[in-house]
Amino acid sequence: MRSEDDTHDANDLDYIDDDFVDNESDDEDGYYDFLDNDESDDRQQQNYIILSEADIQHHQEEDINRVSTILSLPRAAACSLLRHYNWIVSRVTDEWFADEENTRRVVGLLEKKPIEMPNSPELTCGICFEDYPRDRMNSTACGHPFCSVCWRAYIGTSIRDGPGWALSLRCPDPSCGVAVGQDMVNLLATDEDKEKYSRYLLRSYVEDNKKIKWCPGRGCDYAVEFVLGSGSYDVCCNCSYGFCWNCTEEAHRPVDCSTVAKWMLKNSSESANMNWISANSKPCPKCERPIEKDHGCMHMTCTPPCKFEFCWLCLGAWSDHGESTGGFYACNRYEAAKQEGTYDESENRREMAKKSLERYTHYYERWATNESSRQKALVDLHSMQTEKLEKLSDIQSLPALQLKFTTEAWLQIVECRRVLKWTYAYGFYLPEHERAKRQFFEYLQGEAESGLELLHQCAEKELQVYLDEESPSKHFDDFLTKLANLTSVTRNYFENLVRALETGLKDVEAIDQQATCSRASSSKTMDGKGRGSGPSDSMDDTNHWLCDLCTYANLKSSNICQMCQQRRS
Amino acid sequence: MTSTSSPSRKALSKIACNRLQKELVEWQVSPPAGFKHKVTDNLQRWVVEVVGAPGTLYASETYQLQVDFPEHYPMEAPQVIFLHPAPLHPHIYSNGHICLDILYDSWSPAMTVSSVCISILSMLSSSTVKQRPADNDRYVKNCRNGRSPKETRWWFHDDKV
Numbered sequence: 058m059r060s061e062d063d064t065h066d067a068n069d070l071d072y073i074d075d076d077f078v079d080n081e082s083d084d085e086d087g088y089y090d091f092l093d094n095d096e097s098d099d100r101q102q103q104n105y106i107i108l109s110e111a112d113i114q115h116h117q118e119e120d121i122n123r124v125s126t127i128l129s130l131p132r133a134a135a136c137s138l139l140r141h142y143n144w145i146v147s148r149v150t151d152e153w154f155a156d157e158e159n160t161r162r163v164v165g166l167l168e169k170k171p172i173e174m175p176n177s178p179e180l181t182c183g184i185c186f187e188d189y190p191r192d193r194m195n196s197t198a199c200g201h202p203f204c205s206v207c208w209r210a211y212i213g214t215s216i217r218d219g220p221g222w223a224l225s226l227r228c229p230d231p232s233c234g235v236a237v238g239q240d241m242v243n244l245l246a247t248d249e250d251k252e253k254y255s256r257y258l259l260r261s262y263v264e265d266n267k268k269i270k271w272c273p274g275r276g277c278d279y280a281v282e283f284v285l286g287s288g289s290y291d292v293c294c295n296c297s298y299g300f301c302w303n304c305t306e307e308a309h310r311p312v313d314c315s316t317v318a319k320w321m322l323k324n325s326s327e328s329a330n331m332n333w334i335s336a337n338s339k340p341c342p343k344c345e346r347p348i349e350k351d352h353g354c355m356h357m358t359c360t361p362p363c364k365f366e367f368c369w370l371c372l373g374a375w376s377d378h379g380e381s382t383g384g385f386y387a388c389n390r391y392e393a394a395k396q397e398g399t400y401d402e403s404e405n406r407r408e409m410a411k412k413s414l415e416r417y418t419h420y421y422e423r424w425a426t427n428e429s430s431r432q433k434a435l436v437d438l439h440s441m442q443t444e445k446l447e448k449l450s451d452i453q454s455l456p457a458l459q460l461k462f463t464t465e466a467w468l469q470i471v472e473c474r475r476v477l478k479w480t481y482a483y484g485f486y487l488p489e490h491e492r493a494k495r496q497f498f499e500y501l502q503g504e505a506e507s508g509l510e511l512l513h514q515c516a517e518k519e520l521q522v523y524l525d526e527e528s529p530s531k532h533f534d535d536f537l538t539k540l541a542n543l544t545s546v547t548r549n550y551f552e553n554l555v556r557a558l559e560t561g562l563k564d565v566e567a568i569d570q571q572a573t574c575s576r577a578s579s580s581k582t583m584d585g586k587g588r589g590s591g592p593s594d595s596m597d598d599t600n601h602w603l604c605d606l607c608t609y610a611n612l613k614s615s616n617i618c619q620m621c622q623q624r625r626s
Numbered sequence: 627m628t629s630t631s632s633p634s635r636k637a638l639s640k641i642a643c644n645r646l647q648k649e650l651v652e653w654q655v656s657p658p659a660g661f662k663h664k665v666t667d668n669l670q671r672w673v674v675e676v677v678g679a680p681g682t683l684y685a686s687e688t689y690q691l692q693v694d695f696p697e698h699y700p701m702e703a704p705q706v707i708f709l710h711p712a713p714l715h716p717h718i719y720s721n722g723h724i725c726l727d728i729l730y731d732s733w734s735p736a737m738t739v740s741s742v743c744i745s746i747l748s749m750l751s752s753s754t755v756k757q758r759p760a761d762n763d764r765y766v767k768n769c770r771n772g773r774s775p776k777e778t779r780w781w782f783h784d785d786k787v
Contacts (some may be wrong), residue, residue, distance in 0.1 A: 182698060183639060183736045186648045201736075210641075229736040231728070402662055435740040 105292045105302065106282045108269065109258070113280055117262040120146050128153055133238030134166050135257070140224055144266045165236030167198045174200060182207055183230060197237055201230040208245040212237070216250045220257035220264075273305045274298030290314075299475075311558035312479045320482040321606065324421065339407070341365055342372045401487055406619060409610045413603070417485070424481040431474035437517070438467035445524060453529045460543040466516040469544045473509045473551050480505070483558055489603070494562050505554055512543045595601060636697040638670055645700055649689050649738055660742045660747055670695050673709070682751040690720075691746065693739055699727060703733035705776055706742060711773060714756040721766045721773040722751075725759065730776060 067576040098247075108116070123146055125135035141164045142148040152160045161168065174180060179188045184207035194202040201212070211229055217554045226237040242254045263269045263280045272279045281292050283302045290303040291310055301306040301317075309317045341348050341357075343365035348357060359365045365413040366375035441464055480502050487495055520540070523533055557564075602609040604618035605626050610616055616625045638646065646669050653663055662675040672693040678684025690709040696702040706729050708722035717725040728737060728745055749777070769775075 185645055186652075187644075203705050203736075206641075207735065210698075214698070229734050229742070231732075231734045231737055 104284045104288060106284075107295050108280045108282055109295075109580035113259060113262055113269075117144070117259065120144060124149050130166070133240040134236075137166065137236045138164050139236050140258070140261055140265065145263055162234075165234050167235050174202065184211070195241075197228050197235045197241060199228050199233050199235040201228050201229070201233055203229060205245060206240075209247060209250075212242055212246045212254075213250050216246070216257070220261060222259055223254055223257055249296040270302060270305060272296060272298060273300055286495050307610055308475060309479050309482075311476065311555040312483050313559075316482060316486055317479075320424075320485065323417070338583070340370065342367050342374075351371075384546060409601075413610060420481045424478050427474050427481070431478065432470055432512075434467060434470045434474055438464070438471060441467050449520075452526055453523065453533050455529075455533075458539075462537055462544065463516065463520065466512060466540050466544045467483075469548055470509070470513055470516060473505070473512075473547060476551050476555060477502075477509065478485060480554075480558065498562060501554055501557065505550060508547055508550055512547045515540055515543055638695060638699065639697050640696065642695060642699040643669065646695060649740070652738075653740060654703075658743050658747075661740075661743050664690075672739065676737070676743065676747060676750075677711075679751045683753055683756055684713055684750050685711065688716060691743070693742075700735040700737070703729055703776065704739065704742070705729075705774055707775060713750060714751060714758060715753050716755065716757055716759055718759070719762050719765055719769075720758055721769055723765070723769065723778070746769070 059061040069282045121135050136151045180194050180202045181188050184203050191206050196202050215226045269280050269282045274296045277296040279294050290301045291308045292302045293299045304314040306317050341359040344363040357367050664673045674691040676689050678687040692707050692709050694705040710721040712718050724729050
């Protein structure tokens with residue numbers, strides 16, 4: 058079998074480098090390309106199975122029966138064993154045959170009754186200490202007697218405490234430890250608790266099983282079993298939600314799981330807000346409450362009860378300002394300090410925070426906009442499938458089957474918006490100093506964006522013309538061909554883009570190194586300014602490192618982020 | 627069993643009352659060695675005097691345990707703390723909270739006040755050094771709002787002491 062690398066390694070970048078959508082050469086070629094494209098089918102081969110609740114129950118029952126048969130144990134005991142060893146049948150049998158006695162002890166399965174009850178007609182319940190006739194007492198294999206009222210309450214309490222408690226319940230006797238299985242629950246618990254217990258058991262089969270995960274889609278009851286070690290983690294559930302099986306975030310190729318986690322954390326965490334506050338506000342020098350200044354003069358008055366009057370620039374008391382500071386409205390304490398290059402470290406910090414915030418906002422906005430475009434495209438896709446397709450088929454007198462390109466186009470748009478969205482998280486974490494890579498990445502991203510716009514426009518606006526017509530149009534066939542071509546070209550482009558980004562644009566690396574070398578040698582002559590390091594130069598990567606969490610540019614000399622206290626990685 | 631319901635807020639259930647009365651009678655017949663129940667008319671809060679066992683670090687020292695019972699005792703564990711001053715022990719915090727698994731996760735309704743008391747005395751007796759837990763100050767500070775030890779997520783250090 059050819060490896061994926063082989064298939065796209067050499068041609069990949071030429072492939073992408075080709076003019077993206079060349080209208081002149083927009084002929085049949087693209088179309089055949091699309092039909093011949095078996096490479097993508099290769100990759101999309103399913104490496105997962107979607108399980109409905111009935112499927113899960115069926116699998117679980119099969120496993121329980123297998124263990125019960127192999128070890129000649131009752132169903133409830135097999136169930137406790139499987140649940141203890143995370144539903145791995147082979148693990149259960151291995152442990153059992155390696156050391157049955159120990160396995161029995163760990164899971165709480167006894168071979169024989171360890172205690173003998175006195176032969177009296179009445180027994181004392183070990184919980185309420187009341188005496189009851191024997192036939193009203195119950196016990197697990199160990200024989201410790203408890204009355205049915207106490208059993209019901211005991212099981213009920215464990216179920217309220219959650220699956221972790223209920224499914225590993227043991228005999229109430231502190232010295233005992235014999236498992237209380239589903240047989241006891243069904244015998245003694247209330248109907249509501251029996252129902253809850255069996256739900257817990259079903260959930261456990263998914264949640265304690267390393268190969269199966271619930272679909273995180275809203276209101277979705279399916280689970281997805283993944284064949285480990287088989288390429289991409291992206292799965293698409295029957296509920297149409299696409300997600301990454303590994304991290305259960307929504308599907309995020311070409312970005313890897315850890316980048317997604319970082320990005321989502323960044324979006325949700327306070328760190329962005331902290332940066333904003335730091336960039337746009339200063340603490341009142343007296344009461345230390347943050348004060349935001351949007352515009353206006355430098356004379357600040359803190360809100361009551363503080364009412365401290367101070368200068369925004371130097372944070373000194375306003376009363377100190379006057380002719381000595383260059384006039385009330387021109388605090389040269391700040392200017393002078395800035396010229397000397399000794400101005401306050403915290404001022405420096407605010408500058409940088411503002412810069413990194415602007416940078417983040419740039420990527421975040423584009424990431425979020427593509428997501429809303431994707432949502433819109435999903436709605437459009439739906440309306441295409443439910444109403445427009447039929448209408449179009451009527452007007453153009455073509456069978457709906459021949460119009461499948463329109464649906465395919467919309468599916469492609471949805472997918473492209475998703476990819477494009479994640480390229481912004483990718484771009485955000487692409488190191489500043491890998492200049493050639495960044496340039497190339499931005500070029501690819503730009504091309505992808507404009508190509509997608511063409512397709513989007515074709516599927517949205519140009520199609521509308523044919524929907525508004527009364528009778529079949531002779532141009533409609535041409536339109537369909539064009540739409541199919543655009544879809545195919547866009548699909549290829551995006552697939553290659555995804556692969557190129559997933560391999561970390563490694564083809565650029567060589568070029569990048571050369572580029573930095575030549576730049577370094579020429580910088581003396583080009584730069585010429587020597588040590589003229591203004592604020593913009595202070596962002597230079599040689600003196601700073603970017604915090605992984607909040608992206609604040611810290612001085613090389615410190616190992617802890619000044620903004621969020623994160624350790625330098 | 628875990629439970630976050632605060633003790634002594636809700637009155638004891640009938641089952642809890644019956645069981646406590648039985649425990650009290652049993653205690654009066656044969657109290658655990660080294661313990662004395664200070665009689666009050668409050669069934670929901672017991673104060674138990676404990677005397678350190680002879681030959682241990684706490685020999686002849688006297689401490690007081692306060693035991694509060696929740697509505698659904700014995701399905702839920704009682705809250706057991708030392709009243710001030712709490713003994714100096716690696717698993718007893720200066721606010722009286724006790725790090726002992728049977729008081730929290732490993733509670734079982736088949737346990738009794740008497741069996742809990744014996745466990746606590748055994749914990750005291752096996753101590754080889756009189757000192758506070760390493761995280762005492764941090765923990766006590768976090769409990770300042772009157773938090774019950776039953777709301778703590780205990781991490782049981784070891785079972786040697």
